Amino acid sequence: MLTIKQIQEFRNFLEKSQNPLFLFDNDVDGLCSFLLFARFCGKGKGVAIKTFPSVGGTYIKKVHEFKPDYIFVLDKPLIDKDFRNSVKEFGIPIVWIDHHPIPDYAKEEGIYYFNPLQQKASNEPTSYWAYKIIKNKREEWIAMIGCLADWFIPDFAESFAKDYSDLFIQTKNPAKALYETEAGKIVKILSFALKDRTSIVVKMLKNLLTLKTPYEILDMTPKTISIHRRYKQINKKYEKILSKARDIARSSKKLLFFQYGGELSLSSELSNELHYFYPDRIIIVAYIKGTKVNVSLRGSNVRDLAINALEGMESTCGGHKEASGATLRIEDLPKFRDRLVKLVK
Ligand SMILES: [Mn+2]
Incomplete structure (x- = not known):
């Protein structure tokens, strides 16, 4: 878990930063972590990292472009040496939060590393800790979506179920939550929407930063029309492949x-x-x-x-x-x- 001191420390970085750059894993936990932090800061730029598993050296061009005072790395297990070295030359601190196994360079100079595996080896999703850091009840639904995406039922699930009883039934079973509730459907919508062209994803991020409720993702509104278009397109392909896999499962x-x-x-x-x-x-x-x-x-x-x-x-x-x-x-x-x-x- 993260200690109270670490939570405060991370929050201080967010409050201090005038121009944060958020580099996040290209999945729904990464996306929701970004949304929680960027909405808290009310500024900054988010980039979904497509290199896997590390933040690739090519992303240094985003640092040139955006000239951040802090770089926040969310839900990524590794950062390429090229990237770390260039950022060090610029003197920009990297504030890094993740829940995957800890690399040996996590304590390198200029890196502030946060990982729940460090203490008592818990590995809650990044969006879980992002929510604990920003501590704003109105944002609970975003954290809930991020946690579900990583197959994790958080301690605030009950409170979410109270607020959104039509989207979620209290359960301890993440598979059930993902495939039998509307909240789970939101996870799928966002997950497929992230697989779009970069320019469209950028637009999507802008829109997601302004949403007030999860219903805005489920309903097709001007803000979410392109998300739905992409979801439908991919879901069709997805269902086809899934049914092939289930055929194989039978034997x-x-x-x-x-x-x-x-x-x-x-x-x-x-x-x-x-x-x-x-x-x-x-x-x-x-x-x-x-x-x-x-x-x-x-x-x-x-x-x-x-x-x-x-x-x-x-x-x-x-x-x-x-x-x-x-x-x-x-x-x-x-x-x-x-x-x-x-x-x-
Ligand atoms: Mn994650």
Whole structure:
């Protein structure tokens, strides 16, 4: 968890900053963390980071462009050395909040690092702590959406359920919350909308900064029409791929291994929903693009399982214990699959 002192310290950075730049993970937890902080500050610029898993060196151009006095990094587990070094030369502090495993350079000079894993090893989503930092009840719904997106039912869920009984039923089961409530539908809408062209995402962020209630996302208004357009477009493709995966699930047992291609990666959404349908299975969703494969994994101890299966391959693997991601080369995919089958047995 974060200590009261850390919460205050982070809040001070937000209050001090005249021109904050928010670099956030390109998912709904990252987005909601940005919205909570930027709405609190009433200023600043947000950039959804598309390099994965780290903040890539190319994003230094945003620092040139925007000339911030503070850089806030939200929900990203890593920052490239190029980026850190250039920012250090400018003398701009990096205030970094995350809930993934802690890199060894987190204590580097010029970096102020906040992670609930540091004390008592809890790993609440970034938007959970963002809400504790800004402490404004009116913003609770934004934090709730961010937490749900990361499969986390926060301590303020009950209060949210009271305020928005038509959007959420009090439950301790995040899968149920995500796939059986309107609040969960908002998560999906935002998640798909983030997959749009950068210029459209920029417009979306501007609009989201002005919303007063979650209903404005569910209803199609002038502010949210482009969000809905993108959602519908992607959802159609998504449902198609999902039903293919469920066909495969019918003939698989402990391990559900599904691979697909196409222009758009929907792996984390697919693996989440498959985990909802088949909570006791190991879910592996592999997205093939060119010669590379991005894999999204869900299930008990799946990160360790993947690390084992990837041994000796040119690959990466990270994320959380039961919800993680990996990359590998396409020629290694059959071997990866075979090893998983053996390990799961
Ligand atoms: Mn997160």
